[in-house]
Every structure is written in structure tokens, then in C-alpha cells.
Amino acid sequence: xxxxxxxxxxxxxxxxxxxxxxxxxxxxxxxxxxxxxxxxxxxxxxxxxxxxxxxxxxxxxxxxxxxxxxxxxxxxxxxxxxxxxxxxxxxxxxxxxxxxxxxxxxxxxxxxxxxxxxxxxxxxxxxxxxxxxxxxxxxxxxxxxxx
Amino acid sequence: xxxxxxxxxxxxxxxxxxxxxxxxxxxxxxxxxxxxxxxxxxxxxxxxxxxxxxxxxxxxxxxxxxxxxxxxxxxxxxxxxxxxxxxxxxxxxxxxxxxxxxxxxxxxxxxxxxxxxxxxxxxxxxxxxxxxxxxxxxxxxxxxxxxxxxxxxxxxxxxxxxxxxxxxxxxxxxxxxxxxxxxxxxxxxxxxxxxxxxxxxxxxxxxxxxxxxxxxxxxxxxxxxxxxxxxxxxxxxxxxxxxxxxxxxxxxxxxxxxxxxxxxxxxxxxxxxxxxxxxxxxxxxxxxxxxxxxxxxxxxxxxxxxxxxxxxxxxxxxxxxxxxxxxxxxxxxxxxxxxxxxxxxxxxxxxxxxxxxxxxxxxxxxxxxxxxxxxxxxxxxxxxxxxxxxxxxxxxxxxxxxxxxxxxxx
Numbered sequence: 001x002x003x004x005x006x007x008x009x010x011x012x013x014x015x016x017x018x019x020x021x022x023x024x025x026x027x028x029x030x031x032x033x034x035x036x037x038x039x040x041x042x043x044x045x046x047x048x049x050x051x052x053x054x055x056x057x058x059x060x061x062x063x064x065x066x067x068x069x070x071x072x073x074x075x076x077x078x079x080x081x082x083x084x085x086x087x088x089x090x091x092x093x094x095x096x097x098x099x100x101x102x103x104x105x106x107x108x109x110x111x112x113x114x115x116x117x118x119x120x121x122x123x124x125x126x127x128x129x130x131x132x133x134x135x136x137x138x139x140x141x142x143x144x145x146x147x
Numbered sequence: 148x149x150x151x152x153x154x155x156x157x158x159x160x161x162x163x164x165x166x167x168x169x170x171x172x173x174x175x176x177x178x179x180x181x182x183x184x185x186x187x188x189x190x191x192x193x194x195x196x197x198x199x200x201x202x203x204x205x206x207x208x209x210x211x212x213x214x215x216x217x218x219x220x221x222x223x224x225x226x227x228x229x230x231x232x233x234x235x236x237x238x239x240x241x242x243x244x245x246x247x248x249x250x251x252x253x254x255x256x257x258x259x260x261x262x263x264x265x266x267x268x269x270x271x272x273x274x275x276x277x278x279x280x281x282x283x284x285x286x287x288x289x290x291x292x293x294x295x296x297x298x299x300x301x302x303x304x305x306x307x308x309x310x311x312x313x314x315x316x317x318x319x320x321x322x323x324x325x326x327x328x329x330x331x332x333x334x335x336x337x338x339x340x341x342x343x344x345x346x347x348x349x350x351x352x353x354x355x356x357x358x359x360x361x362x363x364x365x366x367x368x369x370x371x372x373x374x375x376x377x378x379x380x381x382x383x384x385x386x387x388x389x390x391x392x393x394x395x396x397x398x399x400x401x402x403x404x405x406x407x408x409x410x411x412x413x414x415x416x417x418x419x420x421x422x423x424x425x426x427x428x429x430x431x432x433x434x435x436x437x438x439x440x441x442x443x444x445x446x447x448x449x450x451x452x453x454x455x456x457x458x459x460x461x462x463x464x465x466x467x468x469x470x471x472x473x474x475x476x477x478x479x480x481x482x483x484x485x486x487x488x489x490x491x492x493x494x495x496x497x498x499x500x501x502x503x504x505x506x507x508x509x510x511x512x513x514x515x516x517x518x519x520x521x522x523x524x525x526x527x528x529x530x531x532x533x534x535x536x537x538x539x540x541x542x543x544x545x546x547x548x549x550x551x552x553x554x555x556x557x
Binding site: 027028032060083120127 | 504511555
């Protein structure tokens with residue numbers, strides 16, 4: 001009998017993003033893609049774009065909303081006043097949204113590092129993204145507790 | 148053109164960091180208002196001090212203590228001469244501009260400001276010239292009145308005078324705005340503030356790197372600047388204060404060099420100026436190296452630096468001004484070293500991020516002037532700030548970069 005290690009859906013999504021970026025040429029192509037993701041990200045419901053959902057970075061602001069789907073999965077929506085931050089938030093959503101709460105809470109995010117954009121997650125950037133990731137994982141824990 | 152008198156390539160050659168690459172491109176550094184780079188002579192002074200001279204200063208009988216003390220005190224004299232103070236008793240080494248303002252707030256402020264009093268600040272102040280006063284106002288109960296700005300980023304003179312009519316105890320304003328580049332007429336406002344009976348504090352963090360400052364001519368009561376913005380090290384700065392004021396002020400921190408004698412039985416007495424305010428082992432290497440940075444500025448010539456940076460600022464306004472949708476913040480007739488702007492519909496963080504990819508270092512955000520940005524109704528600006536080592540070509544690169552990044556972001 002073989003024991004298979006099943007990569008979580010979150011890890012699979014990260015690897016997929018990594019493959020996408022590996023095909024890109026220079027930094028411009030990467031940023032153009034991130035910018036397009038930012039532009040395409042569904043607008044946050046105005047009712048959710050409130051101070052309670054605001055993560056205030058020094059450089060840019062991020063709004064993050066979370067709710068639970070019918071099967072218990074966590075659904076994230078987000079917005080930012082800066083388009084690159086918003087594009088990176090879109091990537092975070094692609095990785096973490098629509099996943100089981102426990103997977104979100106224990107997720108290890110490696111894709112930004114591997115696609116060479118980890119500096120955006122550094123606290124010195126102060127763009128709200130690092131706090132956004134913390135907040136997403138916290139939501140994972142909260143929804144886990146709720147069951 | 149200043150280029151015939153001012154050999155910017157020869158200046159650049161003295162700054163090792165300027166030859167490095169960032170993101171595969173030659174570095175174009177436009178963040179000197181946050182911190183300036185160091186010429187080789189300054190770097191050498193610091194390493195030579197640590198390698199050959201280091202010892203704790205004052206009171207030592209051995210040779211190294213003597214040499215280190217002499218070098219440290221020689222540096223104090225260089226600072227005195229550089230800003231035109233009467234005596235080295237008026238030159239206190241502090242951690243930086245912020246530290247200097249806090250010292251004045253906690254000593255002069257604590258003894259001179261109370262309930263029913265008011266002070267005057269301006270809309271363009273750096274947080275460092277706001278928060279120490281707010282903290283003290285909470286405790287002591289005085290009011291803070293704020294001078295607002297005109298459209299071009301100059302002080303609203305009428306409002307300034309109206310606030311002076313309230314007979315403030317203190318008027319504290321920046322000489323040069325770090326966010327807008329506005330050069331305030333420090334001499335004029337000092338004179339008017341004195342006439343209204345106020346003590347005057349001027350924040351020189353953004354002026355000493357760019358302009359020849361003469362504290363006696365300005366007649367300011369307190370003036371401070373930071374070493375690291377004047378081509379020197381971090382962690383060291385200068386607080387100038389008129390001797391009579393400093394003499395009357397209580398000490399700030401206790402211990403070390405600030406004591407006269409210490410006794411459990413007979414009470415403790417304090418050292419004379421400037422040591423009364425220099426508790427603990429000071430930043431010896433910083434103080435000595437700051438002297439070397441001042442030597443460097445004087446060797447180049449402060450007037451030549453001012454003229455060169457004026458040309459850079461003019462050129463930046465001309466080149467960036469052609470970019471569609473670009474709006475400048477701070478268009479005062481007299482500016483120093485800073486060009487602040489936004490491009491319509493584009494967040495400063497996005498612009499700064501893409502410029503960084505092009506090897507161009509700018510600062511984005513509120514520049515520690517949140518009250519100013521809130522009043523302007525913007526999240527921040529993109530700020531290009533200049534030093535003696537920037538070139539017209541680099542500014543062309545900046546303008547091309549802003550145009551390219553803007554088209555990507557639109």
C-alpha cells in the first residue's frame with residue numbers, strides 16, 4: 001500500500017502561478033500582468049469597503065472581506081487604492097480564497113518568493129499586503145473555530 | 148549653467164555607492180531628502196577613527212582619549228563655524244533633528260509652556276516638529292495654532308500674522324519643506340515672531356544640506372539639523388540654541404558627561420554648556436565624521452551646491468511638466484532640492500515601484516507630513532529629492548521613467 005502526500009489546493013495554486021511567471025520574460029512583463037490582475041479584480045461590494053475591513057499600510061491601503069461559502073470554504077474579496085497592491089491582492093485571493101479554513105490557517109505562502117516579488121510582502125514596504133496575509137490566515141482560524 | 152564651475156562627475160566619483168546597480172540598472176538616487184550618501188572622505192574619516200583613534204572622550208588621561216576628545220571637539224567647532232553660531236557652548240550634539248526638537252520640547256517647553264498658552268506650527272511641518280508638541284500639549288494644556296498654506300505651497304502670511312497676534316510663546320517652523328521643497332523666509336518670520344514676543348525654533352533638517360545657514364543672521368533661538376542628510380552619518384545631529392536660553396533650561400537626560408558632581412548627601416550639580424545636555428557616552432564617531440562631512444560640503448562650496456541643485460530642480464520641473472496628467476505639489480518661487488508630484492489616476496506606490504525596477508530611487512507616500520497630505524486630499528506624492536551628486540541626465544531618466552511607468556499603469 002502506498003501513502004500519497006496530497007498537495008493542498010493552496011500549494012497547487014501557488015505552483016500554477018509559479019509556472020505562469022516562469023514563462024514571462026523581464027520584470028515589465030511580470031508587472032504588466034500584475035497590473036492587469038489589479039484592473040480585473042472584481043470591485044469590492046461598497047458595503048464591504050468600510051473601515052472595519054481596512055488594512056492601513058503606510059504606502060497603500062487594502063480592504064479585505066471574508067465570508068463562508070455553503071460548503072464551509074472561505075471566500076475572500078479585496079481592494080486596494082494602489083493597482084500593483086491590488087494585483088498582488090488578486091494573486092493572494094487566487095491562492096487562498098475558496099479553500100477550507102484549516103488549509104488557509106496553515107498555509108505556507110512561497111509563491112511570492114519564487115516569482116521574485118517577495119519584497120512586496122516585506123514590512124518595510126508597508127503597503128498593507130503583509131497585514132492582509134496575516135488577516136487572511138486569521139480569518140482561516142476564526143472560520144475553523146466556527147466549524 | 149553651473150556645469151563649468153561644478154564638476155558633477157568629479158563629485159560623483161567620490162561616492163562609491165553611486166556606481167552600484169539596482170535591478171540591473173545604474174542607480175539614479177533621488178532620495179537624498181530622506182538620507183544623503185557619503186563621499187569617500189567621510190567614509191575614510193569614520194573608518195580611520197575606529198581603526199586608529201577610538202576611545203571614550205573627556206576626562207581620560209591617556210593619549211587616545213585625548214586625541215578622540217580633540218577630534219570630537221574640533222568637529223563641534225566646525226559645526227559652529229558652519230552655521231555661524233557665536234560659541235561652541237551653543238552647539239549640542241544630539242541624535243538628529245527629531246531628537247533636537249524633543250530636547251527643546253522637554254526642557255524649554257516644559258518650563259515655559261502651560262495652560263492658557265499657545266504655540267504656532269505650520270501645515271508643512273514634518274511629524275517630528277508636530278508630535279513632540281502635541282505630546283507636551285496634552286500634558287501641559289497649551290493650544291497649537293496651525294498656519295495654513297497657499298496654493299503654491301508657501302505659508303499663508305496673513306494667517307501667520309493673525310496667529311502671531313495671539314501672542315504665542317513659541318513659533319516652530321521648518322526652514323525648507325521636506326514634502327514640497329518650499330524655502331520659508333526664516334529670517335523674516337523669526338523677526339516677526341520675536342516682535343510678537345515668541346521664542347523661535349526652526350527645523351533645519353532640509354536646509355543645511357542645501358543652503359548656507361547663518362543662525363546669527365537668522366536670529367533664530369533654536370535650530371537643528373541631521374548629520375545623515377548632510378552627507379554625514381546617521382545617529383548624529385546638531386541642536387543650536389542661544390546660550391542664554393540653553394543656560395536657563397533644565398537638563399534633559401541625566402548621567403555621564405552632563406554632571407558637575409554627584410552626591411547623595413549634598414545634591415548633584417550639572418556640567419556647563421554644551422555638556423549639560425550630553426548625557427552618557429556620545430556618538431563619538433558620528434560627531435567626528437559629521438565634521439568631515441561639513442569639510443566636504445565646504446570644499447565643494449555650499450553656494451555651488453545650492454546653484455547646482457537649483458538647476459536640477461528647474462530641469463526636473465521642465466522635464467516632468469511635459470508628462471500628461473502630471474501635477475506638481477509645491478511650486479513656490481523659492482524651492483530647495485525637492486520635486487513632489489502625482490500623475491492623474493496613478494497611485495504613488497505604483498509609480499515608485501515601477502521606477503525602482505528602472506533603477507530609479509524616489510520616495511513615495513506622505514513623507515511624514517500626514518496633516519499636509521490630508522489637507523491636500525491626497526494619499527501622498529512621489530518625491531524626487533536631489534543632492535550635489537545628481538545630474539541632469541539622471542533627471543531625464545526620471546522623466547522617461549515616469550512617462551513609461553504611467554503608460555503601463557493607465
